[in-house]
Amino acid sequence: MTEPALTETDELLYAVDAEGIARITLNRPQARNALTFAMYERLHGLAEAIDADPAIRAVVIQGAGGRAFAAGTDIAQFRAFSTPEDALGYERFMDRVLGALERCAKPTIAAVAGACTGGGAAIAAACDLRIATRDARFGFPIARTLGNCLSVGNLRRLSALVGAARVKEMIFTARLVEAEEARAIGLVSEVVEDAGALAERATALARLVAGHAPLTLAATKEGLRRVRDGAPSESGDDLILQCYTSADFREGMEAFLGKRPPQWTGR
Numbered sequence: 001m002t003e004p005a006l007t008e009t010d011e012l013l014y015a016v017d018a019e020g021i022a023r024i025t026l027n028r029p030q031a032r033n034a035l036t037f038a039m040y041e042r043l044h045g046l047a048e049a050i051d052a053d054p055a056i057r058a059v060v061i062q063g064a065g066g067r068a069f070a071a072g073t074d075i076a077q078f079r080a081f082s083t084p085e086d087a088l089g090y091e092r093f094m095d096r097v098l099g100a101l102e103r104c105a106k107p108t109i110a111a112v113a114g115a116c117t118g119g120g121a122a123i124a125a126a127c128d129l130r131i132a133t134r135d136a137r138f139g140f141p142i143a144r145t146l147g148n149c150l151s152v153g154n155l156r157r158l159s160a161l162v163g164a165a166r167v168k169e170m171i172f173t174a175r176l177v178e179a180e181e182a183r184a185i186g187l188v189s190e191v192v193e194d195a196g197a198l199a200e201r202a203t204a205l206a207r208l209v210a211g212h213a214p215l216t217l218a219a220t221k222e223g224l225r226r227v228r229d230g231a232p233s234e235s236g237d238d239l240i241l242q243c244y245t246s247a248d249f250r251e252g253m254e255a256f257l258g259k260r261p262p263q264w265t266g267r
Contacts, residue, residue: 012042013064020057021206022050022106026120029065034074035119040097043123047100054266057210059104060202061127062111063120066195069110069136072118075146091151094119098126098153102225105218107209111202112136112188113195117176122150125157128221129205130188133198137176138187144174160228162187213252214266215243 013025024046026033035043050056063069081087101108101123110116110124112132121138124130132138142148150158150171158167162185170177182188192198209217219239226235243249247267255262 011036012039012046014046016056019207020055020210021203022046022056022059024059024061025064026062026070027064028074029063029067031074032068032071032115033063033065033120034071036074037077037093040073040093040119044097044100047097047104050106051100051104056106057214058206059106059108060111060206061108061123062199062202063113066113068115068120069112070117070120070123071115072120078146087148094122095151095153098122098157102126102157103222105214105222107206107217107221109202109205109209111198112138113198115176117141122154122157125154125161129209130182131190131192131198131201131205132179132182132188133194134179134191135194136179136182136188136191138182139174139176140171141174141176143171156228211264213248213262213264215246215248219243 011026011028013027014022016022024043026035026039028034028036028039050059078090081090107129108127110127110130112124112130114133114135114137116124116132116136116138118140121140124138140150142150155164155167166185177185177187179188179191183191190201192201219236219242223236223239248262248264251264252262
């Protein structure tokens, strides 16, 4: 694939292995992987490029260093804010970045170790699957720290994951949700012991979903996004046709009847 031009050469790393698994690493461990605007822009470009690349079958997003997935947006980025346009522009920028990640047709996995707060938690919430280490902590402590707020798009996404009442409680109390509670409320699907186990499990999970029918996964995630946003039932007709009229559907039938593994192509 042709990668987007680098906006930061070392703060957001990207690689694709021979199995078609892409890895995006937030790489500012000295700052608990707090994101700069350039890192967000790079993430947006990668999400769009990955979506367009048929060779990529799954994506893992992780933080470097083992102490944090991402501790939100680098606060220094806000010092220049002075007008209403600055505030609105930032939240629209974030909605654009997270929307591109959410709309990417490839399955996305957030591998969370340590702190996952603010913008980092928003990135994890925009992924399809989330797994975490036992020391992971999730939250939006903005009522205690910055005094800003989440966009309606972020609130909608979080409410779909854990419910509006829980989102309100998390933000009002400014507390961080620990890993086992995150699993209990459905914010993460698995909790593993440490960073080493997280890397191993993220790879295994990526390989698992990469081996499944890509059109089925893409239609499921897009259909659920439309359900969350209140789309009518008939708005999914294109997704039904995309799957049922595909070469993959024909291949799936023939493979099932022939008692052999299907060879998915995404077409």
